[in-house]
Structure formats: C-alpha cells, structure tokens
Amino acid sequence: MDLKVDIARCSAELDRLAQFSDVPAPAVQRIVFTETDLAARAYLVGLFEEAGLKVRHDTVGNIFARWEGTDPTLPPVATGSHTDAIPYSGKYDGTVGVLGGLEAIRTLQRAMRAAGFTPAVPRRSIELVMFTSEEPTRFAYGCLGSRLLSGQLPPDAAAKLTDADGQNLDNVRQSAGFTGPLADVKLQPGHYSAFAELHIEQGPLLERANLDIGAVTAIAAPAALRVRYTGPGGHAGGVMMADRRDPLLAASRLALEVDAAARESGSPDTVGTVGVLDVHPRAVNSIPRDVLLEIDVRDIDGPRRDRVLERIKQKAKQFGDELGVPTTIEMINADPPATSDPAIVAAIEQSCVDAKLTHQRMVSRAYHDSLFMSLVCPIAMIFIPCRDGMSHRPEEYSSPAAIRAGIEVLARTLYQLAQ
Ligand code: HGY
Ligand code: MN
Ligand code: MN
Ligand code: MN
Secondary structure (H helix, E strand, O other): OOOOOOHHHHHHHHHHHHOOOOOOOOOEEEOOOOHHHHHHHHHHHHHHHHOOOEEEEOOOOOEEEEEOOOOOOOOOEEEEEEOOEEEEEOOOOOHHHHHHHHHHHHHHHHHHHHOOOOOOOOOOOEEEEEEOOOOOOOOOOOOHHHHHHHOOOOHHHHHHOEOOOOOEHHHHHHHOOOOOOHHHHOOOOOOOOEEEEEEEOOOOHHHHOOOOEEEEEEEOEEEEEEEEEEOOOEEOOOOOHHHOOOHHHHHHHHHHHHHHHHHOOOOOOOEEEEEEEEEEOOOOOEEOOEEEEEEEEEEOOHHHHHHHHHHHHHHHHHHHHHHOOOEEEEEEEEOOOEEOOHHHHHHHHHHHHHOOOOEEEEEEOOOOHHHHHOOOOOEEEEEEOOHHHOOOOOOOOOOHHHHHHHHHHHHHHHHHHOO
16 A cells, blocks of 8 residues: 655644643644643644544543544554653654554555555554553653553542642542543553554653664663652851751652662663752742652663662662751552563564665664553554754654655554554
8 A cells, every 4th residue: 555644734733732732833832721731732632633534532631533444343552652741852753653653544544545446445443542641740650541541550640640739640630620520530451452652752852863763672661759858957158067957858858869779780771860849938038948859760671771760769768867858759550561562563574674764673762652551452552763862852843754754664564463
C-alpha cells in the first residue's frame, strides 16, 4: 500500500494544540484538569470524531478513539500518548504520539480506500489512546492514567493524591466532568493485543547518528522521592551563626549528594536530578524554616537504581542529624523498567525497511505511558529525533520530515499488527 502522510495537516494540528497553553508561546504549559487542558481535550475529541473514530473516555479522563475493524471481537491494537505539558515546556512531547497516531490512522484509512479494500478497515480494530496526566506536575505521580489502566496504582490511593493547593484528585477529576468509580479505569490484561507509542526521543542520539527512527527495546525505571528538612528559622540579622540550624544547608548538601551518587553508580545509565527545591518562608532576611526537595532517580537497571536510592536516603538522614534539622523522607514511586516485545520491535524495523528509513535499536531514558501499558499487553516505542536532544523546554523541536517519518513507520507497524 502506498501510504501518503498528510504532514501539513498534522503540523497544523500540532501548532493549534500548542495554543492551548497557560504560558506565552513558544513555551507550552497544559496541566491536567485545568481549563486549558479541558479545552485542548475538546479540540482533540473533535478531530477524533471527524476521523470517524468511536470516542469514549473513562472515569479518570483517559480518552479512547477506536477505528472499528472487521472483527470487533478481537483485542484491538492500540497506540497513543499524552498531551499534558509541564511548566514552560515544548509542543512535541507526547502530542506527536497523539496527533501522529491520529494521522497514522487517517493515512491508513486513505490508503485502504485508495487500494480498493472493501471494507477499507483492518481485521483488528485500532484504538488511539490519550492518557490522562502522564506528567507528574500536578499530583506528583507520572503516568496517572496508564498506572490506573494497568492496575499498578490502586484507585483509592489515586483518589487521595493531592496537588500543591491541597485539592485531591477525586474532587478535581469529578469537577472536570469525569465521574464514576476510579475502579472502572482498570483494563484486564489482554484487553489490547499490542501497544505501540510514537514519541520524540528527548535525547540527542538519533540526531547525532543522523538516523530517522529509534526502535525502543526498553524503558528506564523511574523513581522519585520527597525529602523535607525543618529548622527554627529566625531573623537573618539577629541569629548568630553559631546558633543556627539551617535546613537549607542540609538540602544543599543533599543536592550535591544526589549528583555524586548518580555519577558514582558505576554506569552512565544512572541519572539523578533535584527538580524541585522549595524554601519557606522564602524571604531574604529570614532564615529558612522549611525546605522541600523532590528528587528524580532513573536507570535502565532496577537494582543499580535502588542502590543509588538507598545511598541518597541514608545521606538525607545523616545530613539532617549532623545539622540538627528534623528530616522526613517519602518515596513517591520506584517503578521497574519495561522491556519491549521483540515481535513489535521487529514490526517497527520491518516498517522502517519498507519506508526506506534508517533506524537503530535503543533504550528510552524518559518514562512513558508504555512503561505501564507493558502490564496490560506487549509494547514497543518508535522514537524520532528532536533538535539537540532538547525536551521539557520551549525550544523543543522535531521537524515535519522527522514527524512524517515517524507517522509512516507507526502506520505501517499498526497495519502489520492489526492483520
Ligand atoms: O519525565 C519523563 O520521563 C516524562 O517525560 N514525563
Ligand atoms: Mn515529558
Ligand atoms: Mn512524554
Ligand atoms: Mn514520557
């Protein structure tokens, strides 16, 4: 079949989606269940319906858009990603997998009609999924929608999650119009026959190697923890240095320790980041009273990551004790890595050959909804290059040619899997 991706239309839709943002362009910010997020969802549902897909959403707001196959009793093939965007980020993270997935389906619809298939639909249905809250920004947990879909996160634990304003997930999702028991979100294993996600690489390897496509063989194991130090605070002028117990000093030592622990793990595959450092009361003439760090640690090797986590937790306690500032340590998540299904990886590689695109196998250092979909069905991912490997920044960019190539490979892969 001759597949003609309408990249101009997909690029225009990506540009339109980026306008649903709470920060000025070129940055994008679209936090789950905000008015902006809900407006973006309405726009996407309109596009899905325009493509003749059967659209439904579940009680946490995951959206499912199904292209019914000739045998609807067979478990569908699925694709998809997320459209929420962290503060001051870019317009391609996640969205390429949702709008690119839509264009892959439309491309197959056009090609099957042109090839005279009757009916012009594949045997298995193909379902596009837009996952709620892949980013951890609002509720601290990444991949909320796919965690609930896979059963990895129990509904009552999810319901209790609260955001920085103390609003809990259960109330927020219901005010956003997603009502009904969260327990209804969970899918049974085998609900899908396969899941393939298209995503920008969020790293520099494909661009450096001048390759079109990455066939992802594994997804790194993400973990996050929260450490809080508290002290007496006081007047920046009146409290002598000998009398101070400053929690920010413990936090500063811990930030350096996170960096050292990741660098000294014995592998370049370990990464450690302090992405949140809140100082209260945050006044130049007031000694900090309450300091919060949120720490992200990842590795494609689970046990090695856990050794780094243990070192960080021990040092967190030690610094608090040495500086006389009470310490609380809370694990947010520590998930196992995921391995792609060899048959789907082979289908991706075959699609690259058929599309005359260069490709390599690689691991994903970012986590994705595929990490949790691997608990529901066999998975794999298709990466496309992004400029300088940049992501989670307004300068994030993937060219129309790169996105077009990714969509063609996704379309071919879905078609193979849906036979
Ligand atoms: O952090 C991640 O890996 C993903 O982009 N949320
Ligand atoms: Mn992201
Ligand atoms: Mn993403
Ligand atoms: Mn991701």
